[in-house]
Amino acid sequence: DSGVTQTPKHLITATGQRVTLRCSPRSGDLSVYWYQQSLDQGLQFLIQYYNGEERAKGNILERFSAQQFPDLHSELNLSSLELGDSALYFCASSVAPSTGGVSYEQYFGPGTRLTVT
Amino acid sequence: TQLLEQSPQFLSIQEGENLTVYCNSSSVFSSLQWYRQEPGEGPVLLVTVVTGGEVKKLKRLTFQFGDARKDSSLHITAAQPGDTGLYLCAGGRGQNFVFGPGTRLSVLP
Numbered sequence: 447d448s449g450v451t452q453t454p455k456h457l458i459t460a461t462g463q464r465v466t467l468r469c470s471p472r473s474g475d476l477s478v479y480w481y482q483q484s485l486d487q488g489l490q491f492l493i494q495y496y497n498g499e500e501r502a503k504g505n506i507l508e509r510f511s512a513q514q515f516p517d518l519h520s521e522l523n524l525s526s527l528e529l530g531d532s533a534l535y536f537c538a539s540s541v542a543p544s545t546g547g548v549s550y551e552q553y554f555g556p557g558t559r560l561t562v563t
Numbered sequence: 564t565q566l567l568e569q570s571p572q573f574l575s576i577q578e579g580e581n582l583t584v585y586c587n588s589s590s591v592f593s594s595l596q597w598y599r600q601e602p603g604e605g606p607v608l609l610v611t612v613v614t615g616g617e618v619k620k621l622k623r624l625t626f627q628f629g630d631a632r633k634d635s636s637l638h639i640t641a642a643q644p645g646d647t648g649l650y651l652c653a654g655g656r657g658q659n660f661v662f663g664p665g666t667r668l669s670v671l672p
Contacts, residue, residue: 448605448607450605479659481662488662488663488664488665489606489651489662489665490662491659491660491661491662494659502659504659536605536606538605551596551608551611552596552608552653552660553608554598554605554606554607554608555605556604556605557603557604557605559603
């Protein structure tokens with residue numbers, strides 16, 4: 447158990463809908479990362495937050511957005527869903543964001559499996 | 564184009580055999596991590612290496628970071644069925660990590 451929790455574990459929805467995925471980081475971790483993992487794309491970095499502020503963006507679509515709240519939990523919002531958005535979505539946390547030559551270890555949650563039909 | 568390449572993509576071996584998987588890049592990384600992921604689960608961190616040439620051992624697993632900090636290897640001695648999974652390497656780059664596509668290992672009893 448990494449200490450990172452994600453809900454829900456599974457989510458099935460229709461195209462065009464909007465969903466929200468939730469993540470609670472490990473106790474003491476201030477940085478949260480979101481990743482998408484599909485069979486053909488591997489693990490893709492989406493976005494990173496540190497202490498409530500967006501820190502870095504990766505391959506995140508404009509239809510997707512995220513935020514980190516004062517209690518440090520984070521939500522990933524996916525809208526206008528398409529079939530291709532079906533994937534595993536992982537949240538990871540670290541004590542601080544990696545900067546310069548210092549990389550902090552990330553701990554992953556169990557993921558949310560999203561199926562868009 | 565993947566920033567990190569991993570080889571082989573798939574590996575199926577018998578219990579008790581030794582194996583090495585590789586993680587390569589043309590870029591320099593500040594650190595490199597290895598994860599193991601089982602189906603339907605999140606990646607679990609195995610080790611972090613930060614110094615060029617560094618070697619770390621974790622029971623039957625030996626990790627090495629290349630001198631130039633562009634590549635890494637994972638060697639497993641006497642593989643067991645419990646070692647089965649997807650092995651991912653991730654390079655620390657600026658504020659984030661870049662993940663390789665993984666090596667899917669199957670250890671048959």
